Amino acid sequence: MNDFWATINRVIAGAAAYITDERGRVLLVDPNYREYWSFPGGMIDAGEHPAQACAREVAEEVGLEVEVGRLLTVDWVDGVPNVPYPVVTFLFDCGEVASDTPITLQTEELDGYGFFTAEEAARLLRSHAHKRLLAAAAARESGGMSYLAPSHDRLAG
Numbered sequence: 474m475n476d477f478w479a480t481i482n483r484v485i486a487g488a489a490a491y492i493t494d495e496r497g498r499v500l501l502v503d504p505n506y507r508e509y510w511s512f513p514g515g516m517i518d519a520g521e522h523p524a525q526a527c528a529r530e531v532a533e534e535v536g537l538e539v540e541v542g543r544l545l546t547v548d549w550v551d552g553v554p555n556v557p558y559p560v561v562t563f564l565f566d567c568g569e570v571a572s573d574t575p576i577t578l579q580t581e582e583l584d585g586y587g588f589f590t591a592e593e594a595a596r597l598l599r600s601h602a603h604k605r606l607l608a609a610a611a612a613r614e615s616g617g618m619s620y621l622a623p624s625h626d627r628l629a630g
Contacts, residue, residue: 482558482559483558484558484559484560484561485516485556485558485559485560485561486516486517486523486560486561486562486563487514487515487516487517487526487560487561487562487563488514488515488517488523488524488526488527488530488562488563488564488565489511489512489513489514489515489527489530489562489563489564489565490512490513490514490527490530490531490539490541490564490565490567491512491545491564491565491566491567491606491609491610491613492513492531492537492539492567492568492569492570493568493569493570493588494569494570494571494572494588495569495571495572496572496588497590498572498588498589498590498593499512499588499589499590499591499594499606499610500512500513500535500570500586500587500588501513501586501587501588501589501594501597501598502534502535502578502583502585502586503583503584503585503586503587503597504582504583504584505582505583505584506582509597509598509599509602510594510597510598511598511602512564512602512605512606513530513531513534513535513537514526514527514530514531514534514562514564515530515533515534523544523563523565524541524563524565527541527563527565527567528541531567533579534578534579534582534583535576535577535578535579535583535586536575536576536577536578537570537574537576539567539568539570540567540568541565541567542565542566542567542568543565543566543618544563544564544565544566544618545564545565545566545608545609545612545613545618545619546564546605546608546609546612546618546619546620546621547561547562547563547564547618547619547620547621548560548561548562548564548601548604548605548608548620548621549561549620549621549622549623550562550601550623551623559623562605564605564609566609566612566613572588591603591606591607591610594606601621604621605621608621
């Protein structure tokens with residue numbers, strides 16, 4: 474049986490929050506350990522399911538207690554530099570907060586935060602994360618959900 478499990482694909486699972494302000498701008502954070510900005514969120518710990526991880530990570534990273542709503546998009550990204558396995562990210566609708574809501578940054582990991590339009594976010598996010606943002610916005614608007622399939626050009630930029 475051990476030989477069977479050795480052949481199974483391994484993935485890294487993450488969960489993140491799609492949070493907007495009253496103007497529809499998305500909340501993004503600036504990690505100090507990577508070049509690009511990201512959604513509040515992170516890796517799913519052992520014993521957690523994705524929604525639990527999302528709530529925990531948002532509380533840790535930006536000090537917000539959010540209600541984790543419905544799943545907006547699932548994204549499969551392979552070929553990320555320095556990451557040994559594909560990454561599966563669950564992006565949840567965590568609602569709206571006022572742009573003047575106090576944010577308490579996890580300074581060990583984050584250098585900043587802000588609310589950004591989709592156009593502004595395009596300059597801050599990796600291309601695959603920006604596509605996730607656009608898919609999440611469309612899913613929130615339509616009431617649907619999306620799966621972002623892997624593509625070789627998604628890591629460019």
